[in-house]
Amino acid sequence: AGEQWLEDRAWPENTVGRLMERPNAVFLAGTRIREAVESLREAVKKTLITYLYVVDADDRLVGVVAFRELLYANADDTLADVMVPTPFFLHPETDLIDAMHDVVTRHYPVYPVCDDANRLIGVVRGSVLFEQQTFEISAQAGSMVGVEKEERTATPWLRALKFRHPWLQLNLFTAFVAAGVVGAFQDTINRIVLLAVFIPVLSGQCSNTGCQALAVTLRGMTLGEVRAGQAFALMGKEAILGFANGALTGLLAAAGMYAMAVAQQHGNPLALAVITFLAMTCSCAISGVAGACVPLALKRLGADPATASSIFLTTATDVVSMSLFLGLAAWWIV
Amino acid sequence: AGEQWLEDRAWPENTVGRLMERPNAVFLAGTRIREAVESLREAVKKTLITYLYVVDADDRLVGVVAFRELLYANADDTLADVMVPTPFFLHPETDLIDAMHDVVTRHYPVYPVCDDANRLIGVVRGSVLFEQQTFEISAQAGSMVGVEKEERTATPWLRALKFRHPWLQLNLFTAFVAAGVVGAFQDTINRIVLLAVFIPVLSGQCSNTGCQALAVTLRGMTLGEVRAGQAFALMGKEAILGFANGALTGLLAAAGMYAMAVAQQHGNPLALAVITFLAMTCSCAISGVAGACVPLALKRLGADPATASSIFLTTATDVVSMSLFLGLAAWWIV
Structure with missing residues (x-):
């Protein structure tokens, strides 16, 4: 042996x-x-x-x-x-x-x-193959947020810390990039503080929309459904889906923004609502494309398509959504 | 047949x-x-x-x-x-x-x-069992963000929209909860707009820390490693891990906050740095616990432990981290 x-x-x-x-x-x-x-x-x-x-x-x-x-x-x-x-x-x-x-x-x-x-x-025994496969696939959700597949629930905390921490530092670094975008619009936020209230809404929606596209694409790759040459079709589909999902949730978010702006006697509630709707719709469409793109790009680069994919994706969705939202507000209202 | x-x-x-x-x-x-x-x-x-x-x-x-x-x-x-x-x-x-x-x-x-x-x-053929299993497990990462396991890459976009949209509406609703927290501190942000810049940093770090704990717990449950009575041990481990990861990334985030506050000639850069560090450390510890808690709670409630788990988790981490960060700032500085 x-x-x-x-x-x-x-x-x-x-x-x-x-x-x-x-x-x-x-x-x-x-x-x-x-x-x-x-x-x-x-x-x-x-x-x-x-x-x-x-x-x-x-x-x-x-x-x-x-x-x-x-x-x-x-x-x-x-x-x-x-x-x-x-x-x-x-x-x-x-x-x-x-x-x-x-x-x-x-x-x-x-x-x-x-x-x-x-x-x-x-x-090779078929069950050994599938057992190994189950082990690999069950690691994917963790892989997306920076958990090594070696880590199990029984892994001691210090070892788990060593596994997870580098990815969180990467995440911090990428979060600083998103923060940089918000930082560039401090004046805008200073004038319309209501914009800051909608940052978690926009960020959360785009990240979840993108992660749905990411998960579907990754699963398709795992189950062998994604063929060469299909990348653009997948990205196109996710663009449409992101657009539709963004528009439908954007309507509600815009209504929320309008209500809050009126309640706070903001000068231009309608403009704020339209900006919220536009930012949500466009950012979600781009987030969908990014979600399909990240695992395909990681694979193209020779990396595991799941590894840290969610970290890369949320950076992209944060940067895009903040830029659009705050940029539109700075250009239109302030 | x-x-x-x-x-x-x-x-x-x-x-x-x-x-x-x-x-x-x-x-x-x-x-x-x-x-x-x-x-x-x-x-x-x-x-x-x-x-x-x-x-x-x-x-x-x-x-x-x-x-x-x-x-x-x-x-x-x-x-x-x-x-x-x-x-x-x-x-x-x-x-x-x-x-x-x-x-x-x-x-x-x-x-x-x-x-x-x-x-x-x-x-039952062993390979049928494992094939089905592969199909189920590969759906988990999607399940966490609201993708039904019936959805494949070949699913038409309108059908995919019907699958995914309700979960995005749920996500929007929960994002409004987080926005409500930020909304409650608009006065504080109005006085220290730099706080708004760090909202995506804090939100991103806590959500990723929590999702790591979520993924590890979920995988442990899938692979049958999580036994009854182990819930508290798992949550304790994730608390320690979240605390350590939060403290280490919190130091860097605090340094970043300090540098920006000094650069913008803010009156109390040290206090802002300490608040950033404390909020990051405590929020990440709580996010870790929440990450382990959500799938265990979903299972206890008779639901699939993965379903929308990431949506529930990020709401919790957003609310906790925003409350701590803005609450500390309101209490200490403003």
Whole structure:
């Protein structure tokens, strides 16, 4: 097991190679059923053998045989007579996510793994693949806000602090960028303090709208639904959705702004309401596009598409929404 | 298949019962190996039979037999002689999440499903269970911000709008609550407009700190790591983590506040810095606790622990952080 472990380590993290076990029932195609059955009589008592793998003289995988077939076969036939020929197999360097897409419609308990020359080099249990997959996917929501997938509920707090803190510093840095935008409009806020009241509303709406687009895109990528060349279609759809959602919530937010401005006897309540509506609609549309864009861009850059995606996204949505909202107010009213 | 489909529908959504198939190789314990093998000779050519299920006269599951065992058994023995007795089985009403915890360490391709009287009523393929599971878990990040798990990247935009919009209206409503807090301190902001600049910083930090705690707790629940009675321990850990993360980022934020206050020749830069530090530290600690609390509370209330959790959480973190920050400033300086 130690040696096998070392061999597995040679494959990159999150690849099929890392989960491989040694195949334990490999036979040449010309082997008689009788011989194959006899040679496994002791082995089946000690190890879990699910399939017999059939190879040619060069170790290339040519077929797979289940015990069910052996049971009903003529003992003098060869494995070649009963095997499922040219069976499905995985490559060791395949990403777990991609491997999952390949196997999700097959229901095999064990998958053979072959190298580029089709030589059988290992097997991977389907449940190990899915177990690992569950572990990876369940880490995504955390990954978006800067939680490492190594962190579990049982992780000691000091170690968790080390994992999470760098991302919070990044988040602080990006929050300063958003603060810079508000800072640039201090004069405007000084004259219309009501604008400050709507900063959390706008920020919260855009961030949630963007995160919906982010989550849908990320899930599509995880489930293998996002094909190359689809990026613009996805971004277009999120733009429409963000626009519609922004306009509908913007109407209510504008009504709220109008009511507060009237109550506080502000000089131009209608202008404030229109600014709120416009800022909400446009910012949400841009937030939707940004939400679809961030994971696609992260993947394009060779990074994990989920990592810190929410941190990058909320910076973008904050900067855009604050600039639009305060900029419009500065230009129109103040 | 139609009839089977109807039967499956009788079980609640997201339960094992919904994924059941009819068991296709069921035998009485006294059946001779020879008879069992013969009776399946034709069936194995048509359907995928992985295990033989052995029941007693009352249909109660008493054992499971693999073809491997049949191959090496004495043909005159009975299934009772070679079966794995008292096998593991699932209950039809078990939640998929709970079922996954039960099967994750087993590597069976098919699991028997029995009713409360141990009667065999169906089988569930392991890969169907895990496929469904992958689908469910990959929906969590979206669920947190109000995306239904039915929504995929290919969902038309109008349908996606119907799915997402109600949650954005909820988010708007909760954002108004946070805005109400800021509104209550308009006089304070009017006197120290620099406070408005730090609203996005504080809001962003607390929301991200809280979401980290939320994601870790939710994942722990998904992977079955969170046991009953652990809630307070988890909340305590997140309080410490939030406090430490808040203090460390709070120092930097306070330094930023100090620098800006000095640059703008504010009367009391030190007080503003201390207020920023205190608000950041305490709000992040409370956000951490809230992050752990929200999914546990949602589950306790019988809801899905992920649903809209981020929306509820950010409302809480916004209200707490704004109240602390602006309240401290109003009390101390203004």
